[in-house]
Amino acid sequence: MNSLVDEIHFLFSGRGMPYEKVALMVASVITVFFTVFLGYNYARDVNVVVVDLDHSRYSQEMVEAINSSRHMKVSSVIYTPSDPQKFFYEDKAYAVICLPKDLERDVYSGQSVNIGLYCDYTNVALTADIQTAMNELAGTINAEAAEDKGESGGISISTRLLFNPSGSTSNAETEGFLFFFSSMFFTFATIGMVPRLKLEHKWEALMDHGSPFDLMVRILPYMGCLFTALLLGMAILRVWGDMVISGNMFLFMVLQFFYIWGVGMMSILFGWTAANPGVASSRMILFIPGGFILGGQAGPLIFIPEWVKILSHFFPLTWEFHFVRDIIMRGAGFSDIMQEIGAFFLYLAAIAIVFCLRFESVRRRYRAAVAEKEEAQESILP
Numbered sequence: 001m002n003s004l005v006d007e008i009h010f011l012f013s014g015r016g017m018p019y020e021k022v023a024l025m026v027a028s029v030i031t032v033f034f035t036v037f038l039g040y041n042y043a044r045d046v047n048v049v050v051v052d053l054d055h056s057r058y059s060q061e062m063v064e065a066i067n068s069s070r071h072m073k074v075s076s077v078i079y080t081p082s083d084p085q086k087f088f089y090e091d092k093a094y095a096v097i098c099l100p101k102d103l104e105r106d107v108y109s110g111q112s113v114n115i116g117l118y119c120d121y122t123n124v125a126l127t128a129d130i131q132t133a134m135n136e137l138a139g140t141i142n143a144e145a146a147e148d149k150g151e152s153g154g155i156s157i158s159t160r161l162l163f164n165p166s167g168s169t170s171n172a173e174t175e176g177f178l179f180f181f182s183s184m185f186f187t188f189a190t191i192g193m194v195p196r197l198k199l200e201h202k203w204e205a206l207m208d209h210g211s212p213f214d215l216m217v218r219i220l221p222y223m224g225c226l227f228t229a230l231l232l233g234m235a236i237l238r239v240w241g242d243m244v245i246s247g248n249m250f251l252f253m254v255l256q257f258f259y260i261w262g263v264g265m266m267s268i269l270f271g272w273t274a275a276n277p278g279v280a281s282s283r284m285i286l287f288i289p290g291g292f293i294l295g296g297q298a299g300p301l302i303f304i305p306e307w308v309k310i311l312s313h314f315f316p317l318t319w320e321f322h323f324v325r326d327i328i329m330r331g332a333g334f335s336d337i338m339q340e341i342g343a344f345f346l347y348l349a350a351i352a353i354v355f356c357l358r359f360e361s362v363r364r365r366y367r368a369a370v371a372e373k374e375e376a377q378e379s380i381l382p
Contacts, residue, residue, distance in 0.1 A: 047075040058104035071133040121161040170241035176297035192277025212359040219264035246331030291317025
């Protein structure tokens with residue numbers, strides 16, 4: 001009983017992980033927030049691009065039929081031959097439908113027509129509903145034509161899976177876990193930095209003579225470790241597995257430097273007020289797992305509402321998985337995702353500004369407390 005009482009006292013003392021709060025928070029997040037966030041269980045109004053090479057009345061009716069499907073929304077119609085791959089950058093579209101030339105003539109003459117469907121297969125479950133919807137649309141058109149005119153031939157859907165055609169786990173689950181767990185343990189290593197400096201009695205010197213950059217530079221050793229670990233993990237997946245590397249690896253690794261730096265600053269911010277490094281570690285759950293769940297690696301982004309996609313960019317892993325899909329898997333260059341990279345740097349700038357403001361705010365309070373303490377001591381002296 002003494003052991004039980006002692007452990008209960010420690011649990012609520014604040015010297016370790018506040019598990020009584022964490023347990024309730026995790027249960028609440030899973031049952032309430034994710035019920036709202038993951039509100040869809042099917043592809044709904046997914047952006048698709050139609051390449052209309054026929055440009056006829058029949059092809060326009062086909063575009064309208066595609067757009068009327070509850071699974072698809074035609075974001076744009078292109079009337080010239082185009083590379084379908086470029087439409088997938090920055091998750092602007094998840095499928096490209098190619099209506100061939102002479103579509104109307106071949107349909108009315110009873111010949112067989114193949115409509116091309118190019119699907120983004122960066123996530124295996126990403127476009128399953130779109131493929132089903134297109135096959136159903138083709139089946140409906142063929143059935144109506146056979147009933148009304150008795151025509152032979154008909155429309156068939158030729159599907160091509162891009163970026164990960166074999167559905168390899170090296171490009172999906174394993175790759176996602178590599179960045180998730182690496183970021184998680186990097187956070188464990190850095191989130192208790194401020195509490196540790198206070199326990200080591202180095203915080204006072206930092207407040208007296210330091211700057212926010214003195215804290216930022218402490219991230220560099222951990223950054224080097226994570227940078228090397230990610231390179232090693234990707235090399236293993238490339239050589240031993242069948243990981244796809246379609247884009248510029250140098251561009252990707254440059255962005256990794258800034259990504260790790262941003263995670264490090266956010267980690268320090270979240271652990272700033274913790275009583276000790278152990279308490280700080282429990283706060284990792286506030287900003288790392290959310291990016292894994294809502295970043296498109298654990299499940300398709302098409303299953304979550306649009307406003308959740310916007311809010312998901314608060315989590316740093318969301319940006320990481322965007323770059324993995326666009327650069328590593330889809331082969332996008334700097335100019336192809338310039339808007340995405342620009343938004344990412346604005347995100348980093350916002351974190352850096354909050355970091356510096358927090359440091360200066362704490363320093364002002366520290367100096368005010370020191371001045372007040374000195375005045376109190378002077379008033380005691382004769």
